[in-house]
Amino acid sequence: MKLVEVNDHGFRFHLALRDRALLLHLLELYPRVPPAHHQVTRQAPGDQAREAQELLDQALAEQRRANQKVASKLLSGGALWHENHRWVLALSHEEIEILMQVLNDVRVGSWLLLGAPEQQLLLEALDENKTQHLVAMELAGFFQAQLLQAIQHPAS
DSSP states (O other): OEEEEEETTEEEEEEOHHHHHHHHHHHHHOOOSOGGGOOOOSOOOHHHHHHHHHHHHHHHHHHHHHHHHHHHHHHTTSSEEEETTEEEEEEOHHHHHHHHHHHHHHHHHHHHHTTOOOHHHHTTTOOTTTHHHHHHHHHHHHHHHHHHHHHHOTTO
16 A cells, blocks of 8 residues: 555555455454443443443444445445556545544454453464454554554655
8 A cells, every 4th residue: 555645635545456455355344343342431320321321332333334434435436446557545534534443443353352362462362263353453553554654744
């Protein structure tokens, strides 16, 4: 994934065929963090805690729906197309932020599916079934790093 243009409208990347396939695969995994994972942390009396949790659940569901729209747009080819023997990904500033959220959900959700291991225990806990989660976690991190680089240092 290579940043080729930044302007007032957003970012334009060129993707290799492999990068495109991997990004689309990650988008298909979204959402990966279970809704029950997010809990209100402050202790409040029973009814207030329940209400706060309901508000959090509603806000997260709304955010997921909005993020899913962007992910669906990418999956359907709205922001990703073939041009001059290359794959082009064009994202607005808002879409790049949402894509970061989607990738983070896939990364964290994959880590949770691995059992939320400490770094030093990650490889020890691997088996054939968990390898796919490690690969998704690392790939999501790779794409996040590429997007962060584009945001923070657009000229490089």
